[in-house]
Ligand SMILES: *[C@@H]1O[C@H](CO)[C@@H](O)[C@H](O)[C@H]1NC(C)=O
């Protein structure tokens with residue numbers, strides 16, 4: 001056996017120490033990798049997520065920088081984002097003894113410590129990475145990096161039994177003294193369309209956790225003041241979310257970090273606060289002229305608010321460092337760029353200095369943060385193919401499930417559905433219908449047109465139903481139901497089952513293979529119909545529901561007794577959808593899920609035993625400010641299950657993305673990731689669409705100076 005070098009020894013010591021520490025704090029933080037207790041499985045889609053491949057990176061604030069100055073902090077695994085540089089060395093809190101004993105490990109002040117959110121191992125968690133320098137910060141180059149030691153510490157356990165480790169979205173961590181302050185979604189707000197996002201603080205040495213947000217209220221984007229005394233958040237207060245997916249209509253509240261007391265609204269209309277000192281904070285809002293801009297609030301007796309960044313470009317998600325009144329960092333979208341970039345804004349000269357566009361012009365960079373000494377700026381971006389960051393593209397990503405009896409998978413494609421044997425998955429891209437083996441092999445296109453929704457026939461092997469035509473279209477749009485024989489030897493053949501093209505969609509076959517339930521706009525309204533599965537409507541059709549509203553997205557229960565569907569019948573055209581069930585003979589109509597006023601509950605699918613329904617819903621509202629993410633049409637989408645009688649509602653996914661089109665698998669699937677045989681990451685997701693809009697309003701005359709745009713500096 002080879003003897004480890006001193007450096008490896010240190011690494012081993014540290015890792016051991018950290019592991020034991022974590023176990024002490026959370027008693028059972030290690031993953032339970034034993035035999036699965038799942039008896040059933042669900043797959044669903046998350047828009048764009050398979051292309052994120054985010055890592056946290058850093059650049060020196062003193063420029064000019066080249067790509068060689070960019071330091072990748074996180075390890076190229078999973079998705080890592082929303083970093084924070086703690087102002088006190090967390091290592092002194094956690095690894096006191098070890099550091100004193102290991103003479104060759106550098107002192108904490110020679111390390112770079114970063115707290116961030118990671119989605120590795122199928123759940124959202126907060127990690128700490130420590131990178132030790134070989135040479136002083138300013139002269140560091142890539143070669144020095146490669147010998148750096150990286151230690152990862154999950155700061156919050158993943159044990160489902162523990163309240164603070166419960167499965168939830170965790171977001172925007174920051175460290176104040178011995179406490180980690182962050183957002184978590186583990187407590188049900190109990191009210192449809194009221195977000196579960198709330199701010200908590202966990203005392204790291206003991207693991208004890210306290211909720212700082214009052215019950216009945218959702219808080220986003222917490223920031224702790226330099227003294228640690230105050231925390232600012234974006235919040236609706238007692239008001240609820242109104243369905244916004246661009247700018248949230250939040251206000252800024254401040255409360256004591258210690259216990260959430262003295263909660264006060266300080267700014268009407270704003271989000272993403274950050275502090276320079278205990279009475280000055282910056283935040284973003286979309287100004288009355290339509291441009292996202294940074295504003296400053298001075299919290300004296302009367303709060304003084306002034307706009308900081310000029311119109312003419314979008315500037316948002318500001319970052320500050322304690323006491324630094326010279327500059328802030330922001331993300332921007334400029335008129336001459338399709339990409340989101342990190343820039344510094346000089347508060348004295350009112351000039352921007354571009355950082356990331358000089359280095360990676362065609363990559364989105366998100367959510368900057370600044371080191372306490374102002375020398376480094378952090379952000380996250382898709383790692384791309386550089387930095388040895390090739391990570392496998394996953395066909396099925398196993399997520400930790402809040403319900404142990406259900407194994408949960410994110411699928412890389414829309415409208416996935418399992419073949420009756422559970423060995424194949426049909427899904428759609430836009431355009432095209434595809435079939436892939438469950439192990440990731442044999443992927444092929446079986447229909448080349450635009451199509452949405454898939455469902456396999458239960459009796460006739462290799463028959464897949466879909467709706468061919470555009471999505472989200474009017475009653476008269478040409479959409480027809482087709483059945484595709486995916487096992488045809490030469491070329492998969494398809495057959496049109498409806499012919500009138502009156503927006504016939506969402507086919508779901510009966511378990512005996514004889515009938516298909518679907519929705520059609522043929523009466524002028526979208527209602528449900530049942531037709532012959534083999535010969536289509538020519539072989540017989542009858543209407544199942546009737547009324548001047550929309551019934552859609554139907555799914556036939558495996559025991560044949562029920563059809564579940566989404567309907568806006570209580571408020572036709574009002575934008576809200578709730579779930580109903582009806583017997584195939586038209587009796588027994590009943591509401592299963594109440595979504596709240598204008599709530600959206602869609603895409604229901606029965607469990608194999610017919611006793612539960614999985615669906616996507618905005619029941620838990622939005623979990624983060626949408627502008628802090630890539631584009632999601634419906635950032636509120638999460639996956640839920642409910643019993644057929646409407647009891648036992650459970651949230652399965654916790655994130656700020658758009659989760660949708662779930663399907664129950666016919667049999668249990670082992671909870672492991674399945675890799676696709678193509679290399680990722682592609683980084684081809686889109687930035688928030690509304691940031692491409694140039695506000696029409698005239699640009700306010702203002703004393704701001706724009707630095708010369710730094711085009712032509714492409715790396
Ligand atoms: C660090 O070590 C000192 C001396 O052994 C001790 O007094 C202190 O409590 C330790 N701090 C932590 C956070 O463990």
Ligand SMILES: *[C@@H]1O[C@H](CO)[C@@H](O)[C@H](O)[C@H]1NC(C)=O
Pocket residue numbers: 031033077078120121
């Ligand atoms: C967690 O994820 C990391 C990286 O993604 C991987 O190396 C590690 O094996 C995983 N651990 C478990 C218990 O799955």
Ligand SMILES: *[C@@H]1O[C@H](CO)[C@@H](O)[C@H](O)[C@H]1NC(C)=O
Pocket residue numbers: 560561562583584585586587
């Ligand atoms: C309708 O179907 C349900 C179950 O599928 C059955 O229980 C009920 O008796 C039927 N009603 C009529 C009037 O046929």
